[in-house]
Amino acid sequence: MQLDTAFAALGDPTRRAILARLALGEATVTELARPFALSQPAVSKHLKVLEKAGLIACGQDAQRRPRRLEPAGMKAVAEWLEPFRARWESRLDNLDRHLAAKED
Secondary structure (H helix, E strand, O other): OHHHHHHHOOOOOHHHHHHHHHOOOOOHHHHHHHHHHOHHHHHHHHHHHHHOOOOOOEEEEEOEEEEEHHHHHHHHHHHHHHHHHHHHHHHEEEEEEEHHHHHH
């Protein structure tokens, strides 16, 4: 299942940092490797995991192969998480109301 692969990919902090960087715009492997104490081949392995999970895509711009976020993959993860977020937000709102009533 693609969602299982996506969550496995998101389990690594380096891959989450790469996604955060790509949220700012596309970047090459060299640009993505810069903030990490990792070799370009190690970063490339992380990128392959993210690509397989459908979270990023590789483009081609002349000699460059910039990576970018893949909206459909990110959307699938967000849609799966949404019911949980809504439920916890509702519970926190109820707690806020309860605490506010106790202050009165």
